[in-house]
Amino acid sequence: MMKKPLSLAIALVLILSTLSACGGNKDASGSKKEEASGGDKKVKIEFFQYKSEAVATYDALIKKFEAANPGIDIVQTNVPEAATVLKTRIAKGDVPDIISVGGDAQFEDLSRNGVLADLTNYPGQANVIENYKKTLQLITGSEKLYGVPFAANANGIIYNKDEFKALGLSVPTTKDEMDKVLATIKAAGKVPFHLAFKDAWTALPAWNVFVADLQPATFYADRKAGKTTFAAGHKELMAQYVEFMQNGQEGDRFADGYNDANAKFAKGSSVMYLQGVWAIPEILKANPDIKLGVFPYPLTNDKSKNFLVSGVDVLFALSASSKAPEEATKFIDFMMQTDNAQQYINEQKSFSAIKDVFQNDEVYADLKPAFEEGRVADFPDHYINGMALDVIIQELMQKKNVDDALKKMDEEYDKLANR
C-alpha cells in the first residue's frame, strides 16, 4: 500500500504536469495575438506556402525582409500535403496570415468561401502582367482578385541536352518531327520518357497539354451548357494521349513516384521527361551537372496550335481574418519588388508574373518563341475543380480503357454540377 502523503504528492505532480502542458500551449497560440496588438513588440506573421522546392529561397528572402523590418517576424510554414493541411486548419478557424498557393482549384475554393481578403485594389496589382490576373478571374469566376500573381510556370517537355546531342537530335516543333525523335531514341535503345505513375498526378501535366492543344475551342462552355460530353469531345485526344504515354521505360511504370523519377531522370534514365519546369530545381539537386532544356509539346503539325501551357504557379493571398493585415501586406510588397522577384525566379527556375522581370536562364531558350508569339494557354484541369482527375487518369494509364475513363469524367462532372 502506498502511503498517503506519497500518493497525494504523485497526484499533484501529475496534475501540475498536465496543467502546465495546457498552459504552455495556450502561451504559444496566445502570444500571436498579443504580439500583433502590441506596438513595439514583434508582430508574428505566418506565411503558409505550398512549394517544398522553394523553402530555402523564401528563407533567404525572409531573412532579408526581417533585417529591414525588425518589428515583424515572418514564420514560413511548408508542409507535405499542403492543400489538405490548409483546409483542416481553416476548418478549425486557424487561418495563416499570408497564404501562397497556385492558381488552381484550391485557390477557387478558398476565394469562393470567403477565406481570402479582396486584393483587387492592392496597389501592387498594377505591376502584374494582365494575362495572369485574367487567369485568376477565370479560375474563381469573379471579377475580384483574391490574390496577387507572383510567379508563373511552364509545362513543356524537359530534355537532356547531352543525350540529344549524342543522338544527333534537334528540338522538334511539329508532330512529325516529334515522332522521328521518339523513333530515333527507341532505335538507339534508349528510353524516351521516364514515367512515375505511382503518384497519380504525374500523368496530368501531359494530359493538360493534349486538352489545351486538341480539344474543341468551346468545349468547357458547351459541357457546362450540356451540349457535349467528355465521351464525345475528348475521345480522340484521349486516345492520342494514351498512345503518346506508351513511350515510357520498360517494366513497371507504377514503381516510381515524382521524387524517385526526378532523381532517376537526373541520372540519365530517359532522354526526355514529362514534367513542368517546377521539377527542374529538383532534377538539378540530384545532378548539378546535367544540361537541361525545355520545349513546348509538339502535338500537331500546325505550329501555331502547339501551345505552351503556363499557369499561375505562385500567388500571394491574405487571410480575410488576419490580425495584422498591414504587416502581412508589407511582406507581399517586399516580395513583389523587382530584385526579390528576380531572385525568386532565378533560384526556382520559374517565370515572373511581374512586368519587366524576365527569366533569362539558357534552360528556357526553346520556350522563348512560344512566349513571344503568345502561344500560351492555361492549365485546362484548373477549370474542373473537385474532380478526382488524377485518379481517373492513373487508372487510364494502367488499363488503357479510354471509354471507361471518359465515362467516369462525365459522371464526376455531373456529380459536381449537382452538388
Place this chain on the structure above:
Amino acid sequence: MVKRKNMGTYLLLVLPASILFFIFHTIPALMGIFYSFTDWNGLRPTYKIVGFVNYLNVFKDKDVLGAYLFTFKFAIVTTILVNILSLAIALALNSNIKFKNFFKGLYFMPYILSMLIVAYIFNYFFANFWIDMMGYLGIEKWMVNPLGNEKGSWLAIVFVTVWQSAAFNTVLYLAGLQTISEDLYEASALDGANKWKEFWGITFPMIAPFFTINMVLSLKGFLQVFDQILALTGGGPFGVTRSIAFLIYKNGFSGNEFAFQSANAVIYFVVIVAISFIQLRYLQKRELNL
C-alpha cells in the same frame, strides 16, 4: 470499498483526465455529429441544417462502398495474421532459449518506431530492393513495385502492418503465457501429453482472455487504418487502397465534403462499436466454455 478520507485523492487523480478527455475528445466528437446534419463544406462561413440527407447519400456513394470493402478485407486478414504470428513469437520467446531477453527486445523494436517512419522505409524498400530481389530470384511477374500495383498494393500494406504491429500483440501474449503455472505443464508431461496436445489443452485455454483482448484490439485498430495508407500509397493506385478513415480525412478536407464525411464517420463509429461488442460477447462466452 474506498475509504471516505481517500476520496479526495482519487478525485484529484480522475478529474483532470476526464476534463481533458471531455474537452479534447467528447466535444469534438459531438461537434462532428452536429456537422453531419449540416451542408457545411469545411470552408464556407455559413451552413444550414439538412437533416439526414448526408446519411442517405453515404449509402449511395461508390467511393464509400469501395473503402468499406477494402477496410474490412484488410482488417480481417491483418488481424488473423498478426495474431498467428505474435502467438508463435510469444511461444518461442517463452520457451527456454538462449539470449531470451535480447530477442524479446529485438522483437519489440518495430513497435517503438512510428508507423509513419516504418511506412516510409518500406516505401523505399518496395520501390528499389523488392524489384531487384524479384529480378535476382527470376520472378519476372513480380518485378513491379507492389505499392503501385492494383492487385499487390493491399498485400504490401498488410505485410508492413503485420511487421509493425505483431510486436505489441506478442508482448500481450507473453504476459499471458507467464501467468500459466509450471505445475500444469509438469502434470501434463507426467500424463504423457505431447507438445501439440499441451498447447491446445493447456496453453491456449489458459491465455483465452489474452486471445480475446488481442483479437478485439487488433480488429478495432486495423479497421481504423490510416497512417500506413497515407505514407505507403496515398490511397492509390486509383483509389483501391483508400480505407474509410483515409477517405473521411481526404475527401472531408480536400474534397469539400466535410459534412458528408462527418456522417460517414458517425456511421463508421457505430459499426466499429457494434463489431467490438459482438466480438467481445462471443469470445468471452468462448472463454467460459474452455
